[in-house]
Amino acid sequence: MLDLLVRRATLPDGRREIDIACLDGRIVEVAPGIEAEAREVIEAGGDLVSPPFVDAHFHMDATLSLGRPRMNVSGTLLEGIALWGELKPLQTADEIRTRALAYCDLAVSQGIGAIRSHVDVCDDTLKGVEALLAVRAEVADYLDLQLVAFPQDGVLRAPGAMDNLIRALDMGVDVVGGIPHFERSMEEGHESVRLLCRIAAERGLMVDMHCDESDDPMSRHVEVLARETLRHGLQGRVTGSHLTSMHSMDNYYVSKLIPLMAEAGLHALPNPLINIMLQGRHDTYPKRRGQTRVPELKAAGITVGFGQDCVMDPWYSLGRACMLDVAHMGLHVGQLSARADMAWCFEAVTANPARIMGLEGYGLERGCRADFVHLQARDPIEAIRLRARRLHVVREGKVIARAGRDVATLCLPGRPERLDPADYAPRAEPESSEGGSA
Ligand code: FE2
Numbered sequence: 556m557l558d559l560l561v562r563r564a565t566l567p568d569g570r571r572e573i574d575i576a577c578l579d580g581r582i583v584e585v586a587p588g589i590e591a592e593a594r595e596v597i598e599a600g601g602d603l604v605s606p607p608f609v610d611a612h613f614h615m616d617a618t619l620s621l622g623r624p625r626m627n628v629s630g631t632l633l634e635g636i637a638l639w640g641e642l643k644p645l646q647t648a649d650e651i652r653t654r655a656l657a658y659c660d661l662a663v664s665q666g667i668g669a670i671r672s673h674v675d676v677c678d679d680t681l682k683g684v685e686a687l688l689a690v691r692a693e694v695a696d697y698l699d700l701q702l703v704a705f706p707q708d709g710v711l712r713a714p715g716a717m718d719n720l721i722r723a724l725d726m727g728v729d730v731v732g733g734i735p736h737f738e739r740s741m742e743e744g745h746e747s748v749r750l751l752c753r754i755a756a757e758r759g760l761m762v763d764m765h766c767d768e769s770d771d772p773m774s775r776h777v778e779v780l781a782r783e784t785l786r787h788g789l790q791g792r793v794t795g796s797h798l799t800s801m802h803s804m805d806n807y808y809v810s811k812l813i814p815l816m817a818e819a820g821l822h823a824l825p826n827p828l829i830n831i832m833l834q835g836r837h838d839t840y841p842k843r844r845g846q847t848r849v850p851e852l853k854a855a856g857i858t859v860g861f862g863q864d865c866v867m868d869p870w871y872s873l874g875r876a877c878m879l880d881v882a883h884m885g886l887h888v889g890q891l892s893a894r895a896d897m898a899w900c901f902e903a904v905t906a907n908p909a910r911i912m913g914l915e916g917y918g919l920e921r922g923c924r925a926d927f928v929h930l931q932a933r934d935p936i937e938a939i940r941l942r943a944r945r946l947h948v949v950r951e952g953k954v955i956a957r958a959g960r961d962v963a964t965l966c967l968p969g970r971p972e973r974l975d976p977a978d979y980a981p982r983a984e985p986e987s988s989e990g991g992s993a
Contacts, residue, residue: 557583558952559925560593564604566919567901567935575604577925580951585921595954597947602977603930603938605901606918607668607948608878611908612763612796612824612862615672615690615700616683619654620646621867632768632833635870636707636737642869643678651686658866659694661876664956666928666945670698671763671862671912673705673732676719684723697950701912703763705732710747712738717750724758731755733764735776736800748779756787761794761913763824768797770834770843772804778812781819790820794911796862798823798847799834809848817855822911825849826864827885829871849889853899860908861885861900878904879942886939894936901935925952931960931977941976 559577574589691700704723706716735744767774834845866874909917916924932943948956
């Protein structure tokens with residue numbers, strides 16, 4: 556007797572009419588027409604079933620704090636950092652924990668199965684660390700939460716930040732963070748990267764730095780991050796988050812930089828919603844887009860994930876834990892309009908960030924953890940186009956969230972009464988072997 560059987564799913568790789576059998580928290584079979592009894596059956600009926608969404612860049616200590624103690628008037632990254640500095644002494648560990656748990660509820664309802672959250676260590680009380688370590692344990696049964704020790708005000712610039720970062724790692728924070736472009740000078744930024752990579756190497760930890768989140772084309776800390784990754788043998792374990800200065804860099808310099816990043820096995824994590832909102836604020840017109848060079852990084856074989864970064868906090872007033880919103884924005888800003896590129900944008904919020912976080916047992920293969928999302932869409936591109944409803948969210952073979960289909964009733968004489976947005980798409984695929992046309 557299976558715990559759960561999903562019938563007639565479409566998988567992100569395009570396989571159709573596939574059943575997924577789950578037992579004891581694992582996927583035990585993925586094949587058409589599985590004949591078995593199950594305690595629970597999900598009739599996918601051709602809908603997309605995907606591994607969970609993964610958000611590899613978030614700030615859970617700040618989320619849902621919008622308006623406290625005031626709004627960000629200029630809309631810039633720097634006012635956001637100043638505003639966060641005003642909020643930090645006001646909030647308690649209990650408030651942070653309560654907001655974080657509420658956000659985790661929202662995330663689960665939207666099919667997110669894992670989040671990498673930065674936690675600010677530039678606060679001698681480390682109340683954010685204390686709160687999020689408690690949350691990590693509380694949500695462990697339904698959400699994988701990975702924490703990054705993040706020196707928001709600069710590990711060299713802020714008094715005590717290095718000691719606090721070490722204490723946070725000793726308390727059990729998973730990943731070493733940094734913010735070299737916010738240090739006092741380029742040289743101190745470089746030095747912070749060297750120190751932090753050494754700490755990660757000594758402790759056997761991953762690194763994820765806010766790196767070059769700037770429109771300054773001379774902000775080149777990512778070069779040092781790649782160099783230090785190679786020096787310490789950290790290939791595949793280091794992530795450059797944001798990397799927005801790459802957008803503004805000279806093409807000749809980038810032609811050297813991207814191969815170096817590939818050689819170092821660096822991962823790239825742009826945050827499309829936040830980057831398009833915060834960057835280019837000093838421009839008149841034309842205004843630069845605030846996104847790193849996603850197509851070029853991708854073409855070089857670098858693992859690129861899209862992160863959400865912020866939801867209703869000092870930097871960003873919007874957001875709803877929807878990784879399809881994130882993919883939708885990343886697709887547009889990166890002009891990733893070819894069908895293969897649009898499908899890749901779905902990977903940028905699922906498989907790629909899972910690889911960046913080093914998640915084990917992730918995927919829809921036999922032996923993987925029975926974690927997945929049933930979406931009201933026929934394929935990944937449609938899921939992004941519709942920001943499709945999450946009909947079932949499954950964790951270790953159990954349904955942990957469900958929602959009704961997104962269906963409207965039309966009250967127009969002579970027109971269909973029931974409107975399911977997934978029904979309103981041409982079904983012929985232009986690239987298919989059947990030679991259909993759009
Ligand atoms: Fe961030």
